[in-house]
Amino acid sequence: MASAMTRAIWNGAVIAATDTYELVEGNVYFPPSTVDMQYAKPSDTHTTCGWKGQASYYTIVVDGKENKDAAWFYPSPKPAANNIKDYVAFWKGVQIEKAPIIR
Template sequence: MPTASWNGVVIAQAADDQVQVVENNIYFPLSKVTQAYLRPSSHTSICPWKGTASYYDLVVDGQTNANAAWYYPQPKDAAKQIAGHVAFWRGVNVER
């Protein structure tokens, strides 16, 4: 069962058939992410084939990991399977 954790806390967990793997990143359905740990960020980035990514900061036990989660609010057709999904980086431990 794929799991994302940071600062000793599980942030997301989902069954294998609920996640999407794109470019070696595991995208969790937003419904499987504990949203209490997410804080919207103003940061964005652009991928030529996925579209414009938006970011969340992770806030756990008073510590912030800036822009540690990203998602595509309106992914391009080539990446439509990751709509409604969130991926993690910047020290977030993601295991399969």
């Protein structure tokens, strides 16, 4: 049985990896337990989505290089987005790739 492992990679480091995630508006949202938090530094940035609520951000840091606000999550989403509460999505050059895994 084969399935796909989805990974978020930046500056050569795997920031997150999972075979289960939520896909919202074309963005892969990784479960919080699948994100390697050694690379994620809390940011003071916040934005608001009309139907998801207020997003918080992480700056991704790998080998001393920073990618400011390259990850976001919804700590207290509106009810319509409850399925992505605390899940983390990436942008700003963070590559999302799927690799087959054999079981």
